[in-house]
Amino acid sequence: MKLLKPESGEVDSFPVLCVRSFFSRTVSQVQKQRRRIAMAAVSFLTILVLTVTFVQTQVAYAVYFNGAEVGSVRSMSEVNAAVSNVEQKVKEAFGDDYSIEGAIFVSPALGSAKDSPDIMAEAILSGIEGLVKLPVLKVNDTIVGAGESEEQLRDLVESVLDAYTTSDAVKVDLRQAVVITQEYVREDIQRSPDVLRTLIDPANTNSPYSLTIEIVQQDCYTEIVPCQTHYIKDPTIYEGEEVVLLQGADGVLEITENILYVNGELDSKWVANAAIVSEPVDGLVAVGTAKRPPTASTGRYIWPTKGIISSYFGRRTGFGSSNHQGIDIANKRGTDIVAADGGLVVRAGWGGSGYGKLVIIEHDNGDHTYYAHCSNIIVSAGERVKQGQVIATMGATGVANGSHCHFEIRVNNKPVNPITLLPEKESM
Secondary structure, eight states, rough: OOOOOOOOOOOHHHHHHHHHHHHHHHHHHHHHHHHHHHHHHHHHHHHHHHHHHHHHHHHHEEEEEETEEEEEEOOHHHHHHHHHHHHHHHHHHSSSOOOGGGGEEEEEEESOOOOHHHHHHHHHHSSSEEEEEEEEEEETTOOOOOOOOHHHHHHOOOOOOOHOOOOOEEEEEESOOEEEEEEEEEOOOOHHHHHHHHHHHHTTOTTTTOOOOOEEEEEEEEEOOOOOOEEEEEEETTOEEEEEEEOBOEEEEEEEEEEEETTTTTEEEEEEEEEEEEOBBBBBEEEOOOOOOOOSEEEEEEEOSSSSEEEOOEOOOSSSSEEEEEEEEEOOTTOOEEEEEEEEEEEEEEETTHHHHHHHEEESOEEEEEEEEEEEEEOTOOOOEEOOEHHHHHHHOOOOOOOSEEEEETTTEEEEEETTTTTOOOOO
């Protein structure tokens, strides 16, 4: 190649421009070739995908049973699933292994699949002689029998439950799974409601379908929550005496108990809930520790003298008061009269209202005892006396009919019948 020198410009620029142009044309041709190959590959793959899609969506398997078309599905696996389903249902109905392979014919066909395996199985079952589709009663997935309608079977089960259910039941359960559904069964299946009721009756223990009915009742009641009594020592109270500082009160617990009956028989009980209605309040009692002096009251009375009771407490006729506020104990003049209990002499002298010579003793519990018609008084007011100490002698001073001791016990300043507070009278 001969290089010509240009008339103007730089000497070396022309040959460089020519080489660059050559290489640019070569690279452009290679790129165009690659684009053609890529486009061809994409087109091929698109056609392949469309072909596969067409085959999958437009090619189906037509299934025939005993020469009649029963449906079409997408694959042979769906055909096999439908056939297995049918054979299992027929085996449950007739009790023996059953094969329908000889009656099934499968043929590829254009067009989309129209049916599911379940729909195709339904079509096959409807064409098997001796099978009918009926509402059935199943216990633990085993068919007991059939009915005219699902409502009839539900009423039948309810009638059995009602026989074992009480109005106060809070829960009713069956241990078995009871289902009412539509199934293909033998034409001669048991359909008598009376027979079905007998088969599921809980009392029929010989039946494999006998139901177990659980009834839960509730019982609400209260229980006492006992309070505690705490004791403290108190040196200001005599030994043997107690003072209630705080009265205790029992609490109340409300209990809800569940009671389980199985087929009408008591099975078990358990507490479902327990709620405190009122909390118990503990009591507090002071116990005396002080030594009791001889003149302290014991709280128990003894007879004030010996003799016979000549007049009792209450209404009376004859001599003296018509409303007798004590008892009269008769004996000879000078018989000793003793303090019925320890205490403080608050009166010793002549008493009004016909009492004559009278001694009144105030006891530590606030009670007062009266000793009237005395012939001689031995103690003085303000003196403390002990139980059994001689305080006077018997006489007939005041309004009295013969020698006796008129004896009263007053509680809260009201006379009470001394006989009720005295020990049983011994022979005097």
